[in-house]
Amino acid sequence: MSLIYNEEQRMLLDTAQEFFAERSPVSALRALRDGGNAQGFETALWNEMTELGWTAIPFPESLGGLEFGYKGMGAVFEAAGRQLSASPLLSSIVLCGSILEQGGSEAQQNEWLSALIAGSKRLALAVDEGARHNPEQISLSATRTDNGFELNGDKVMVVDGLGSDGWIVAARTLESPASATVKASATGKEGISLFIVPAGTQGVCVTRQSLIDSRNTARLSLKQVELAPDCLIGELDQGKALLDAALDRGRVCIAAELQGACEQLFQTTLDYLRTRVQFDAPIGSFQALQHRAAWAFVELELARSSLMAALHAIDSNDEQAPQLVSLAKWKVGQMADRISNEAVQMHGGIGVTDELDVGLYFKRIRVLQALLGDSDYHLSRAAPTVDAA
Amino acid sequence: MSSLETFRTQTRAWLEANCPASLRGPAAAGELVWGGSRIEFDNEDQRLWFERMRDRNWFCPAWPEAYGGGGLAPEEVAVLEQELKRLRCRPPQINLGIWMLGPVLLEYGTEEQKQRLLTPMTRGEVRWCQGFSEPNAGSDLANIRTTARDQGDHFVVDGSKIWTSYGDQSDWMYALVRTDNSGSKQAGISLLVLDMHAEGVQARPIDLISGKSSFCEVFFDSVKVSKDNLIGPLNGGWTLAKKLLQHERSAMSKFGEFSLPTHFDLMAILRDYLPVAKTASEVVLEARAQACALDEQAYNLTVQRMGEAARAGQDVGGIASIMKLVHTEQEKTKFEILVDAMGHRALGWDGDEFSSQELAISKAWLMSYTQTIAGGSSEVQLNVIAKRVLQLPDASKGGAK
Ligand SMILES: Cc1cc2nc3c(=O)[nH]c(=O)nc-3n(C[C@H](O)[C@H](O)[C@H](O)COP(=O)(O)OP(=O)(O)OC[C@H]3O[C@@H](n4cnc5c(N)ncnc54)[C@H](O)[C@@H]3O)c2cc1C
Numbered sequence: 096m097s098l099i100y101n102e103e104q105r106m107l108l109d110t111a112q113e114f115f116a117e118r119s120p121v122s123a124l125r126a127l128r129d130g131g132n133a134q135g136f137e138t139a140l141w142n143e144m145t146e147l148g149w150t151a152i153p154f155p156e157s158l159g160g161l162e163f164g165y166k167g168m169g170a171v172f173e174a175a176g177r178q179l180s181a182s183p184l185l186s187s188i189v190l191c192g193s194i195l196e197q198g199g200s201e202a203q204q205n206e207w208l209s210a211l212i213a214g215s216k217r218l219a220l221a222v223d224e225g226a227r228h229n230p231e232q233i234s235l236s237a238t239r240t241d242n243g244f245e246l247n248g249d250k251v252m253v254v255d256g257l258g259s260d261g262w263i264v265a266a267r268t269l270e271s272p273a274s275a276t277v278k279a280s281a282t283g284k285e286g287i288s289l290f291i292v293p294a295g296t297q298g299v300c301v302t303r304q305s306l307i308d309s310r311n312t313a314r315l316s317l318k319q320v321e322l323a324p325d326c327l328i329g330e331l332d333q334g335k336a337l338l339d340a341a342l343d344r345g346r347v348c349i350a351a352e353l354q355g356a357c358e359q360l361f362q363t364t365l366d367y368l369r370t371r372v373q374f375d376a377p378i379g380s381f382q383a384l385q386h387r388a389a390w391a392f393v394e395l396e397l398a399r400s401s402l403m404a405a406l407h408a409i410d411s412n413d414e415q416a417p418q419l420v421s422l423a424k425w426k427v428g429q430m431a432d433r434i435s436n437e438a439v440q441m442h443g444g445i446g447v448t449d450e451l452d453v454g455l456y457f458k459r460i461r462v463l464q465a466l467l468g469d470s471d472y473h474l475s476r477a478a479p480t481v482d483a484a
Numbered sequence: 485m486s487s488l489e490t491f492r493t494q495t496r497a498w499l500e501a502n503c504p505a506s507l508r509g510p511a512a513a514g515e516l517v518w519g520g521s522r523i524e525f526d527n528e529d530q531r532l533w534f535e536r537m538r539d540r541n542w543f544c545p546a547w548p549e550a551y552g553g554g555g556l557a558p559e560e561v562a563v564l565e566q567e568l569k570r571l572r573c574r575p576p577q578i579n580l581g582i583w584m585l586g587p588v589l590l591e592y593g594t595e596e597q598k599q600r601l602l603t604p605m606t607r608g609e610v611r612w613c614q615g616f617s618e619p620n621a622g623s624d625l626a627n628i629r630t631t632a633r634d635q636g637d638h639f640v641v642d643g644s645k646i647w648t649s650y651g652d653q654s655d656w657m658y659a660l661v662r663t664d665n666s667g668s669k670q671a672g673i674s675l676l677v678l679d680m681h682a683e684g685v686q687a688r689p690i691d692l693i694s695g696k697s698s699f700c701e702v703f704f705d706s707v708k709v710s711k712d713n714l715i716g717p718l719n720g721g722w723t724l725a726k727k728l729l730q731h732e733r734s735a736m737s738k739f740g741e742f743s744l745p746t747h748f749d750l751m752a753i754l755r756d757y758l759p760v761a762k763t764a765s766e767v768v769l770e771a772r773a774q775a776c777a778l779d780e781q782a783y784n785l786t787v788q789r790m791g792e793a794a795r796a797g798q799d800v801g802g803i804a805s806i807m808k809l810v811h812t813e814q815e816k817t818k819f820e821i822l823v824d825a826m827g828h829r830a831l832g833w834d835g836d837e838f839s840s841q842e843l844a845i846s847k848a849w850l851m852s853y854t855q856t857i858a859g860g861s862s863e864v865q866l867n868v869i870a871k872r873v874l875q876l877p878d879a880s881k882g883g884a885k
Contacts, residue, residue: 096788097792098785098788098789098792099789099792099793099796099798365874365875365876368876369875369876369877376877376879377876377877379876379877380876380877380878380879381879382867382870382879384876385866385867385870385871385874385876386863386866386867386870388870388874388876389865389866389867389869389870389873389874390866392802392806392869392873392874393806393809393810393869396786396802396803396806397779397782397783397786397810398782399786399789400782400785400786400788400789401781401782401785403785403789404785422778422781422782425778426778426779426782474771474774474775474778475774477774477778478774478775478777478778479751479774479777
């Protein structure tokens, strides 16, 4: 196992850090927000990221990729996290790209994957339906019709779902509209199919879910949406494995973004502890704060190890990958809650103002924590159970 | 095959052939072998394993061959450790000298001292104890008062030490002594090694909350120590002591890796006492246990990452400083959960009413409280992280009130 970045990955990390610091510092997010930009990212920045080849990192050369792996992706996400830089890398490349790479037909790959890598099109993944992430409980339905499929239902928390060229929608396949009975078990892995729904398809309604992080999040309502048979990705009813693999790639990238954001936020907080003077002393000399800062550092280190193990597991196709990804999302999430809380508290009054960037970090961190499963979700998924025997 | 892979194959084969099956897996309390002049083996397997590892020079695999070490490169030591862990081999012997004093001697000892002190260590012939703490010098270690007076060709040591682990069973002690009172507390300290069998040395065990123990109070009454037992410069002991404490903390952070008697598999034991979590509080208990198990996994990955980073030439000072703190605090949490899950079954002291595992867990739980104090308390570790790693300002200099 390798839990550190190698030379090439380190170089990518450095390049990405310089790039985001210069091209998309936190002030860029503030400007997007204040300008009311619903797309949630800057198209010019996305084009530059594409030109740098970052959209090709995880894919095999045969599909126009760089085969640089998820350690490489992790490095870019970490760097983006540090500056809260906004882009559709997660939605279009990691989540939808993975599904098309692993399950898309040649035609789908030609039409969509190349365009995603080139940045000329983008897709967003629609999975969640309830208040909390739970891909085991999908009820948006896909019913077979004479001409293909009919989809009905709602999706929420669709990352970058506004203005995308289409969506990949996870649906539960039903036998026929008449019976409306669920084909396989109502929950679990059975009976899930994935569909590409191109933008502009009749019956699709997209609404913005304006979240605290000012990014692009959408609700997708599908009413009697007719899809041609070639919109199905992979085999009918066999979509869950594809979906899970893509979700795990997404989760590990979210963990990397969180790690980067938290490391930066922690540095900012340490700077404040060293410089803010009260009672004629820098507040960082107070032991109560020192010990809490030291614990925060401990958590950062433990989270970092879990993150690296998960990135490595994805790259080496380790069968333990799902467990390690959930360990990472759990540990990083816990750390992120702690660091974001402490950052706000240790800044005192100024910490709860909009003027300071600390609040922007806090809000983005909390959205990432919830995205594709919060710590509680991943605790259950990662942990050994008592009755496992 | 790379030479490292060859080394792995050979090491694995040798361990398979030479580590007796009965010594794989966790040891029960009292089943560990302590090297030293009064070494005792419970059975033939223990003796064989001890002698085979000794003759292979693998008590100290990383040390130079000149002093009886294995002369292995860092990558090879890592492979050996992985293979030992893979087979769950128990340590062939435990010897504090190897973990703590040895590395300091390698760095600061004279050639004569290395020959005389290290070689018997690598052969498991001398048992060492640490004489640092005193009644008024715990966290504030520089406050020690035990003195060594210069008498020309030797020192005379007077005073006392406390919490000396295995003071009553050890052959030699490495001790911090005061050799000067004129300057700062730190500037008048020297590191001495002394013979525990010498005249004027007396060790008395102290009972702990976990029962009888080998933690001792040690008294020195005009003990003669020859000058060649001064390690490093006179009055230069503080620097060596800090180094030695780092080695101690790193050894303590690895206790979980050895198949020590205090190692219990949380989820496996929980299964026996809480097979199905039904009530809300049982579900909460189970979730606490799961979080604890995952934290242990994150810790083990951090140990691994630190090793890789060190071998890649990166600075691991920051990570190293958290290890002892994290490991000992995690152990304490783990025992708290076990005790909560086991109810009164974890509260037994002795007798037939409780199984031997239950009694062992009770003892190990009580002992877990010593680990967050020994070797620098958790609070002291947090101070070290805050000041040295995070570079937060000093209270005294900042004038905090
Ligand atoms: C099982 C065991 C084995 C040991 N073995 C040895 C041994 O072999 N050789 C040896 O020399 N010593 C040994 N020790 C001693 C150990 O190093 C000391 O107990 C330890 O350094 C703490 O000192 P103290 O007990 O005097 O506690 P104190 O220093 O009095 O501490 C009391 C409390 O105050 C806190 N505290 C102290 N200073 C600070 C500070 N600056 N900031 C915040 N909190 C602070 C501590 O964390 C602790 O909670 C052993 C101890 C134990 C428990």
